Amino acid sequence: MSVVDLPLEVRGAACSPAAAESLSARDADLLARRLKAVADPARLRLLSIVAAHDGGEACVCDLQEPLGLSQPTVSHHLRVLTDAGLLSRSKRGTWAYYALVPGAADALGAAFLASVAPRGR
Amino acid sequence: MSVVDLPLEVRGAACSPAAAESLSARDADLLARRLKAVADPARLRLLSIVAAHDGGEACVCDLQEPLGLSQPTVSHHLRVLTDAGLLSRSKRGTWAYYALVPGAADALGAAFLASVAPRGR
Numbered sequence: 001m002s003v004v005d006l007p008l009e010v011r012g013a014a015c016s017p018a019a020a021e022s023l024s025a026r027d028a029d030l031l032a033r034r035l036k037a038v039a040d041p042a043r044l045r046l047l048s049i050v051a052a053h054d055g056g057e058a059c060v061c062d063l064q065e066p067l068g069l070s071q072p073t074v075s076h077h078l079r080v081l082t083d084a085g086l087l088s089r090s091k092r093g094t095w096a097y098y099a100l101v102p103g104a105a106d107a108l109g110a111a112f113l114a115s116v117a118p119r120g121r
Numbered sequence: 122m123s124v125v126d127l128p129l130e131v132r133g134a135a136c137s138p139a140a141a142e143s144l145s146a147r148d149a150d151l152l153a154r155r156l157k158a159v160a161d162p163a164r165l166r167l168l169s170i171v172a173a174h175d176g177g178e179a180c181v182c183d184l185q186e187p188l189g190l191s192q193p194t195v196s197h198h199l200r201v202l203t204d205a206g207l208l209s210r211s212k213r214g215t216w217a218y219y220a221l222v223p224g225a226a227d228a229l230g231a232a233f234l235a236s237v238a239p240r241g242r
Contacts (some may be wrong), residue, residue: 022187023169028162035160038233041149044156047237048144066143105237109230112159116226118129 018057023115026054031115034108037084043077047105050098058065144236152236155229158205163188164198168207168226171219178220 023031038044050058051071064074078098081087086105087098143183144152159165170187171179199219202208207226208219 022173023166025162026167028165028169032160032162032165035156035165039153039156039160041146041153044149044153044236045144045146048149051237052143100237105234109234110231113226113230115165116172116221 027115032110034084037080037086038105038108040077040080041071042073043081046074046077046081046098047100050087051100055099057097060096060098064100079089148236152232155205156209156233158201158233159226159229161198161201163190163194164202167195167198167202167219168221171208172221176220178218181219184219 013070038047045067046063049063053062060074060078063078064071065098067074078087078089082089082098085101086108088101090097090099159168166188167184170184171177174183181195181199184199185192190194190198199208199210201221203210206222207229209222211218211220
């Protein structure tokens with residue numbers, strides 16, 4: 001049985017207080033999944049291009065050429081970012097438009113920094 | 122030839138101003154590499170455990186048990202974090218000790234947020 005399977009009040013006795021205050025296995029899994037969504041050069045560039053567009057929204061028709069990737073590859077990366085809650089997608093006429101979800105990147109950055117900040121000091 | 126291969130003064134003419142202000146392919150590669158180092162549950166927990174330890178430093182002998190991973194696996198993850206500039210390693214006697222590199226996690230978080238922030242507004 002690992003420490004993270006124990007109820008919180010038992011963990012303090014089972015290991016050092018410092019270890020008990022660190023990121024849980026479950027929280028680490030969730031955070032790693034969100035970080036993996038952005039730990040990719042094409043996806044970082046997509047986020048950056050959308051952010052730099054007027055109104056913070058970009059047509060999918062403007063996202064393929066700057067990256068030099070095929071349309072299915074760009075669609076895959078956009079889906080990963082949308083599933084991760086970083087981009088929103090709205091369809092208008094022929095095209096889909098992508099926008100940054102307000103606060104989502106900030107929240108991810110803050111969650112990462114909180115996970116490596118000393119606790120309870 | 123991709124936009125990023127062009128000299129800066131040519132890019133503005135070759136594509137929309139918004140795209141010219143977004144993250145370059147090279148910067149995206151570098152940032153994605155640093156984010157990949159932390160986009161892993163075991164590595165996030167290692168950073169968190171080191172951060173939570175007294176004095177912000179942990180003996181490698183205290184890092185294996187909380188993770189429930191083999192010693193070679195823990196060593197691999199510690200090497201990735203050290204190579205990424207997030208942890209420093211010092212050997213004293215039998216054991217290696219790991220500490221957070223001051224400011225490194227903050228710098229990574231800031232670089233990510235800067236990459237998705239609208240430019241020049």
